[in-house]
Amino acid sequence: MMFEGKRQKVKGKRKDRRKALFIVFCIWFFMGWTQGEAEEWQIAVPDYEWSFPQDHWAREGYKTEWWYFTGHLKSENGREFGYQFTFFRVGLLPTKPDLDSDWAANNLIMGHAAISDLETGQHYFSESIHRVTPLLGGFGVYPDTLLAWSRGPVGTQDRWLLRWNGDAFDFSAVDAGKDMRIDLRTRPKKSLIFQGPKGYSKKGVGESAASQYYSFTRLETEGSVTVAGETFDVVGESWMDKEFGSNQLDENQVGWDWFSLQLDDGREVMLYVLRDKTNAVDYARGTIVLVDGQTQYLKRDEFEIQETGSWTSPETDAIYPAGWIIKVGDEILTVQSEMKNQENQAELVGTLFYWEGAVRVLRAGKKVGRGYVELTGYGAGSVPGL
């Protein structure tokens, strides 16, 4: 079976639980692709009328939405970290059922947070998932500064928060059980840009296979991270993606490779490649953000990505690419992962595992930038991350 988990190493009761949870997770992840409910949900359109800052807040009516932060941080004593912080809104119904109960909900809120300690090579991952209720989590309404919040993972007293600070975003995530915490504040170094013309980002040939997508490609970042119980004050740069839509993936697509690269010369590159069941490229697009913030949108034939190595996850047996050569026009960039093991293994949702990791960018053997890469749909039974 396509979605059957392959995590043989999990044991006994936990395995059973995961199996059950996995079913649930699969169902709601694939709900949009299998049930043809698009007529009820709003779909991404090329002429979407953007309105900022309101569009930073949740756009109810679309099935999926996320706020995705990745970046590189450095402590005062030079210790380097990569991080990821994401809030997903998973739409269950376009509108909230009219029930006299606080549990009446039409959304789930899911949080993923990860820290890659580049010095020790340790990768930490935490997650939370809750039904949107006044007790467990929710999404703010403009002009309230709160964009999204949720209870932390079970076993953690504190909340996970995402706020609009007037210029960009502040966010925090904590996992008491894993002794990890992210608490960061950001400020834009470059303005918001649209990914795809007017923020319309195609993901396939189908009419509805698209999302509304914008990014802050360079956010000055400061705050603290805690790993293994040790807290570090950090500064660095982040990349933020906000995306929302319904049914953006085609049925035959099983995963994607996504790159966000910040080059030292002030430019940024975003590329994504959607793979089909044969692992061949099904659809691909990209954006180059120039130093002055101008964007150049790339079609599939305007760039080329070649894998140069691989890494096999000892936990999931998934074989991920571990290096790439990217050709865009005349430019040839080499991308290498900072650490091999940056795989996120979701425990709350059975076989959801993906690689989300810090990378460095080289040109002719010289480091010219850094970035983050997301690899989903690798390994038998892996379910693509959103």
Add this chain to the structure above:
Amino acid sequence: MVRYFLKAMGAHFKAGRMLFVLTVFGVALGVASVLSIQIINQNALAAFEGSMQAVSGDADLSVLGRMPTLPESLYVDVIGDVGVAAAWPLYRVSVALADRERFYLEVIGFDFFAPVRVPWDGGRPGDFSDVLARPGWAAFTPTLANEMGWAVGDSVKIYSGSRAVWLQIGALVDFQKLSPLASPKVVVMDIAQAQHLLGRSGHVHQIDIRVKDGVDVNGVRDRLQEKLGVSVQVVTPEQRSRQTEGLISAFRLNLTALSLISLFVGLFLVYSSTQASLVRRRAEFGMLRSIGTTRRQVFGLIVGEVVVVGSLGVVLGLVLGYWGAKANVDVVSSTLTNLYLLEEISTLQLSPWLFGVAGLIGVGGAVLGALLPAVDMSRRDTRSLLSAFTLHEKIGSFAPHLCGIGLGVFVVVGVWFLLGGWQWQHAGFVLAVGLLTGLPLLTPMAIHVLTRGIQIRSFGLAYSLKSVGARLQTTAFAVAALAIAVSMLVGITLMIGSFRETLNVWIRTTVVADVYVTPSSWRGQGDEAFLENDLIQAMRNFDGVRAMDQLRGFLVYSNDHRLALAGVDIGVPGGASRFTLLDGDFETAFEQVHKDGWVLIGETLARKQNLWVGDSVPIYVMDGVHEFQIAGVYYDYNAQGGAVVLDLKTVEKYWGPGSINSVALYLEPGVDTEVMVDALKAEFETSAMDIRSNKRLRDEAMMIFDQTFAVTRLLQGISLLIAVCGIALMLLVLAREQVSELALYRAIGATRRQVFGLFVGKGLGMGLLGLVMGVVGGIALAMVLIFVINRAYFGWTIQVYWPWGALVEQMVTILGVSVLASLYPALKASKTPATELGRDDV
């Protein structure tokens, strides 16, 4: 020897089929009576545990309210604890199926999106939009759907309180696959829909918790208990089981005690059967001994045969016991749900240890019964075995000694009880055991005394009775067995009759309003089903209604004891007679309850906790524990361990606002109650309410009472059957024992009819003697049950009433059955030819 044993067994079976069948049947009945009760007893608790397993799965802890519900906001505190791996809230409602009498479903409202594994995982649907938004979407069990002829997509009308709600069958999920003891009546739906359609928002009934691997469960429990406060209890599954076990312990113990009495009687039968078998084979043993068989071999033969008979009895007893349990599980189940609001017993499971118990009772009992006679028989010399014989020759001369021992037992037990034994909760059972042990010991002497004065004028009934006395060695056992059975029968009949009448009088005194209205899904005291406010208002203003009393009832905790709390309009005009006080001044008490927030407590609670007027009772309230002053103690027949009555205003003060569970209407003078009931039913046709006149309410209360004691009646029947089998067996022994004597009668001219009459007379005589002994024992047993056991376990005051009709009916039945039981032995005896007269006998 083994070959001989096998061949001899076969030959004896052919020669005395009736005796063999009776013996096996006797053992089987003894085994079955104990077994059936044990199966039911065990499954009563298993039903609770099964239901707990079905609902909570492998949860390590559960947070339960000390009131029916707890604020759902506590869930946040639970999931914030560092030792918690997963937690999920449950909203649980008992609803009644419309159009079916007392057919309840347990609806579990669950967060379908909680990332946890729960027993009803399969109930998670493919299309979540239905779960969330399709009104009434619910997952049912295929078992229930098949039984009711439902399919996915069908709508099912249910009553939740006074609301009529339609549930939609969204999925069929076999929860029993995951938890075999789960009730097929479990229905799972999304928590939001459950709160909206069936209850209220902001509250849940429990929060289940799975603790992280390697973390100390008790540590998490203690921490959560401290964090969540005293208004909830954090308990392990074992603690929940123990609480339930404690709740129904008195009920189970009573059943067990009754089954043990059946066993006691059954052992008599086993013993009698062994005697009968030995009598038949006496000459054979003589022959064997004379041709060189050793005493040990004879002993082995006897015990071997008893083991075979016992084993057959066990096999049959297992079947009968299971059948008995199955036939009675419904009534016990109803009692559990009516009185204790527990889960129904939907499936019966046999634990392996029950087979062991059955084997021990059957084979062990038989061997025990045969041991002494076997030793005796193996020790006799050949001549004595081959000559005309009697068993228990010494019983006649031992009668006074046995009587002395019996009286000694009474005295010792009686003195022990009076000198302080009464303080022990189980003292009543010691008295009962003493009574049932002493009674058989008195029997030989009693028979001797009762038959001594009989003058024989002809070969008729008097002769029969006299010969019962003369053949004490054999008849005493059968009479003693019958006396025990009759004691039990009379004792329980007298107790139940008295209890029934006491309850009847109590109900007539306390059910004083004219019309009673409850929500259709209300199962009994403590159930949460409520009436909606607009309905209550409409009834209050209904033409012909003079006054209305409201009841808000729920279960609360006093220390670790569960109490049924009732908030009533204590000041309602004419309503004071609802409570008959056992302790406390009538007028002062009601004033204190009305104005000062004091409480009335039920007798059950008073006796169990030794709380009386002037004391206070600590009860968990919203934010802690409050000591409520006791204004009075009222007569109460609550089974749940205690009841307290407060004024509604006091309830609201300490437990916050809540819904009314039932109302009682007092009508204007001259308004006909039944007409009013019809008018109310017509007016509130669409609401799910049961509207009853006071007469119907009383009748229903008595019906539930009768149902509760149905199992007891079954046990009575089994005991009686065992005793009657005993009589038949003993008469068969007599027929065999007296072959020479009967042949002599025939030789000197007695007709077959006369010999037949003699034996029927003996049966009747034994029946009469057993009856006399049994009635005396039964009355004593009833007094122990009424004044000691019931008070100690339930705290009920029962007045003694004599159910003459039932008692006379039973006496006549016993005598009739004794005669019937003697027909076959009489027929056998009457066929004894004069040629059986041996040379030794002349």
